[in-house]
Amino acid sequence: MTSERPLAGKVALVTGASRGLGRATALEFAQAGAFVVATARSVEGRSTQPQLPGTTVNETVRQLEAAGGQGLALACDHTDPAQVEALMAEIRTRFGKLDLLVNNAWGGHDPVDEATRGREVWEEPPEQLRNMLLGGAYSDFLTSLSALREVMTGLGLILCTTWHTEEPPGWLPYEVSKAAKNRFVYALGHKLRARGVPVIGVAPGWMRTELMELHHTPQELQGQTETPHYAARGMVALAGDPDAGRFSGQILDVGELVDLYGFTDLDGRQPHWFQERQQRRSP
Structure with missing residues (x-):
């Protein structure tokens, strides 16, 4: 293992790796030397976001292989216990182990979109919180416990991408779902302390993902926004x-990871989006 390839010899599972933070994490982990098992619902010929061409897990693996990395693309809906169990059986057969798990799968915004939310909290579509809990904490729960049972037999690391709950709180179902993810990180970390498997949440700032660039103007995305590679590099460092x-x-903010490990975004910048946002909101 070298400083340039700190994850050499490791097998990593990155969920929700068809685009955004999941894709960036798969690319950065592969560049750091890990063999990356990249999973998503969006596979060749069947995408959950057809308006975004090329955002499939197969394309992610083609990109990391073109850059000299190693990976495997597999379809998996991480809210489906049978699919998660089949995935772990595949990992066990091919590799016999799993060293790193990044719980990044989400999909909590579909099929109900943020634009459908009501002006009053009682007007929220009832499916919204259900979708977010399934796509967030439940997905992380299923995948982590299956991995621990089937393939994380030695020391390992579990990372969960999440979001800080804010003051004052934002969108009600989103805040509740992220609070559930964050409590899961805390509780599972406590349960695994004696086993020596750390469980850590990583909270990115405002990322310029494919979906964000679709729904926001370039002017709106200026300033302290960051690429998904910024948080991904923080996870490599961890x-x-x-x-x-x-x-x-x-739960560690990406700015906190920057202060610890000194990495930069693709453009060389080191934004501290969450801390600066909270300072602006303070009375």
């Missing part, structure tokens, strides 16, 4: 830190 266990059960 995965390569032999003392990462000191953060188990915590």
Whole structure:
């Protein structure tokens, strides 16, 4: 293992890797030397976001292989226990182990979209919270426990991408669903303390993902926005830190990771989006 390839010899599972943060994480982990099992519902010929061409898990693996990495694209809906169990059986057969798990699968905004929310909290579509809990905490729960049972037999690391709950709170179902994810990180980290498997949440800032660029103007995305590679590089740093266990059960903002490990975004910048947002909101 070298400083340029700190994850050499590791097998990593990155869920929700067809686009956005999942794709960036798969690319960055592969560049750091890991063999990446990339999963998503969006596969060749069947995408959950057909308006975004090329955003499939197959394209993610083609990109990381073109850059010299190694990976495998597999279809999986991480809210379906049978599909998750089949995925772990495939990993066990092919590799016999899993060293790193990144719970990034989401899909909590579909089929109900943020634009459908009501002006009053009682007008929220009832499916919205259900979708977000399934796509968030439930997905992380299923995947983590199956991985621990089937393939994470030795020491490993579980990372969950999430979001800080804010003050004052934002969109009600979103805040509730992210609070559930964050409590899952804390509780599972506590349960696995004796086993030596850290569980850490990573909260990115305002990312310029494919969906964000579709729904926002370039002017709106200026300033402290960041590429998905920024948070992905923070997760590489965590995965390569032999003392990462000191953060188990915590939610770390990407700005905090930058201060610890000193990485940059693709453009060389080091935005601290969440901290600056909170400072602006403070009375």
